[in-house]
Amino acid sequence: MSELGGLIHRMPITYLVYLIAIISMAGIPPMAGFISKWMIFQSMVGKGMIFVATAAFFGSIGSFLYVFRPLSAVFLGQLSTKHKKLKEAPVLMIIPMIILSLATVLYGVVPNMVLKIFSGIETSIGMKGLQLAGTQISGTNGILDPTIIAIMFGFGFVIALVLFLIHPKSRKVELMDTYTASEFIWTPELLHYASNFYAPFERLYENAPDTEKWYGALIKKIEELGQFVSYSLFSYKPSTIIFYIMTMLIGLLVWGGVLWI
Amino acid sequence: MSKEIKKVEKPEKIKKGWDGISNYFRANSIWMLMYCTGCCAIELPQAMTSRYDMERLGMGPMATPRQADVILVTGYLSVKTLRRVIYAYEQMSEPKYLVAFGPCAINGGIYYDSHAVIKQLDQYLPIDIYIAGCMPKPEAVMNGFKDLIEMIKSKKATGWRKYRDNNAWYKANQIHALGEVRIKDEFHE
Amino acid sequence: MNSMNNNVADLVKDVEARFNVLSVDYPKDDQVSFDFDNRDLHSALSYLRSAGWIQLSILSCIDWIDENEFQLVYIIFNWENPIRIQVRTRIDRKEAKFRTITSIYPGAKYYERDVHEFFGVEFEGNPDSNKQLFLENWDDMPPLRKDFDSIAYSDSKYPKREYKTDFSKKAGDK
């Protein structure tokens, strides 16, 4: 991942699709991921399951972290010279991507279209269905209206856009002209921060017991067992194979109670 | 000295309206780039801390040229530092100002005969205000900043327009003195 | 302090016994300087290094233009014994060549490059001794030589406008 970088300039549509995907995966409002996360949190908080909730909160923010890393390492940052001639993904791949991300946005803004089907299923098998009123979903202790959230986000975005447009136009500057304490750096790879992105986290548990070696040893043991079994049992002469098939058949018949009745 | 590129003395008319209001804001909140190029920079901490308090004038240090409004050339400028100052100056967002401390920016000061120190900064970068004193005292520094504020308010701090209009003239001088502004050698690949 | 003096004394005796020292000098109380001939400078340096002077503090060069010679001064430093030794030698100024000492003090690589840039002394055996180190885009003769005219260079390279008004007159009289 660290060799890539700055692909947004060559593959903008893929970038937008990935952005919508990670917004939904991290469970952030305008996208569908938020609705499911909100419902889970509602029920979890309603029942007061503290430890599960702590893990869920850590998981939600953690997912935001690890989905952001590919975004910044692969799409943003400096475009290295060898990727200058990359082209966008072929049209046939882009169409399904766009359809799916539009679906995510649609179900993020108006989730009740699909939630009606789910609550129908729930009532049909006897569970208490979801309380859906118009565009609102009411959980155990709160009401969520994703459409209003989307409208307000759009309203905020429009204000920001107006603020952006009425002020002086900014000067286009190419990517390598960045602040490097006014030193002259010519190779984009030097200016791309992608490898060991969350170093402080790794340092956090670096002297914790290393479980990889333990699992590695376990895997080796299983492989040896496999070789031992195949060496001792499966000698590839036809007679031994026929012998094993016959014993297995007899065993099945005995187990089936057919042979001894 | 490149003779053939004429220097445009009179900058084109500054448009009214928005500029009047924004000049008030630009004058009262100047951000200084934390780039101390020479020996006069030791006077800046005194100007920032409690006795002289630059923040009263709305001034404060900023980390990057993109955010800064004024770049202070404090003291002598060696050839290598001039390359970096030019690079930082070009990275600043407009309108930007340049304040030169001490005699070294006027005629090379006590380093006038050195092979590494440039003599006159005015040939390479447009200077808005000079502050006298071989290491100007904090009072002089504050007085200089006060004058800079007056100049911005009265629309006379147009160094950045001069740089934009006579870019060819400045660039020619820079190339003449520095060979090339952006270095590409063993240490900068 | 007297332990210092006899300490220095027997050091000088020891070095003089091994190599033919052209002259000994005491620039400061804790410094002693030996002048060697070009040929046995390397052996002296390696001996002193084994005797405890493990750090090469600096290599500098002096331009005796009237005797038409360069003088290379190696200042070496000992962590246990607080005596600083200057090992000096003189080389011809015209084709200034000298063998590198990176085999004895590896750190000398950059000092030799620096001396080459500012004085023009060639160091055989140091692969990048002729590379440029500090001065960027330098296009003239090495600047610290005595025959380099820095005012002329400065006036030619860094132009200065002549001021029309004569500031020496008082402000009042025109």
Place this chain on the structure above:
Amino acid sequence: MDINYILTGMLTGFGVLVFAFVWQTSLSGITRKVVGRFHKRYGPKWYQEFRDIFKAMSKRGITHGWVYDFGVMMALGGIMATVMFMPVVTFVAFGQLDNFFIYVYLFAVGMLGMAMSAVGSGNPLAGIGVMRALTQMVGYEVPFMVIVLAIIFRDGTSSLSGIAAIQQTGGILTWNLVKMPIGTIVGFICLLGMLGKKPFETFIAPAEIASGPMVEYGGKQLGMLMIMHQFATFIEISLFINLFLGGATNIVFFIIKYMIIYILASLISQAFGRFKIDQVIKYFYRWPIVLAILQAGLVVWGRIG
């Protein structure tokens, strides 16, 4: 979901927005004066923050491509949307819809927008700054959410104005500050983390990474991000007031509480140097999480407070 309900909501939201900007910017100007007096100097005028913001907006900055601008607009849009939902005294844009989780995750839209445009500017310092901001966010978010879990579980409603209303029933005794003192302490520590004040200022460390994500901003983008910072501070502090200090019946109480909390946080930040990012994470994963789970346990299982 009729139209005029939304329009009135938008109008009140816009009112809250303007109030938030004017109040928070002037308060941060006053705080700069207070901090100045702390250093035995006068400090700037109280409206200096306004002048800084409008000066930044009036300058002609640079842009590194469309993601650089789009990210700034997305950040400011997301944070503005969050501010519009915020209940200030009686003005609530959408009555029972102001769910606590909206604030946390609509806030995350702003953070994502800024992170995206900062890294999109192509500067490695911005990437490091964003990485530090995100790791710090994981640090202070978990204890804060656990404490809010306790509050929501006990009050049965996750709407912020509802929580504030419950606390106002019996005067000062029913404030969460009194009922859950440990929770309020943890909330305040996480508030310091959210504000990015001095002990937890690693992601905009001016000396190490040249003001982190803000490295490449100048001109109007910088102005918009400064406005976003003011709004973010407003959200965090009014969130703290509504959750722990029982909201406010009239505007004067709100302003007094807001001022006390903000100036207290600023003065605490004056007394601290800047933590390293490893220390920030270790700090947040040691005491705040333990206290938060302890407090939540007391509330959920022990029924105390």
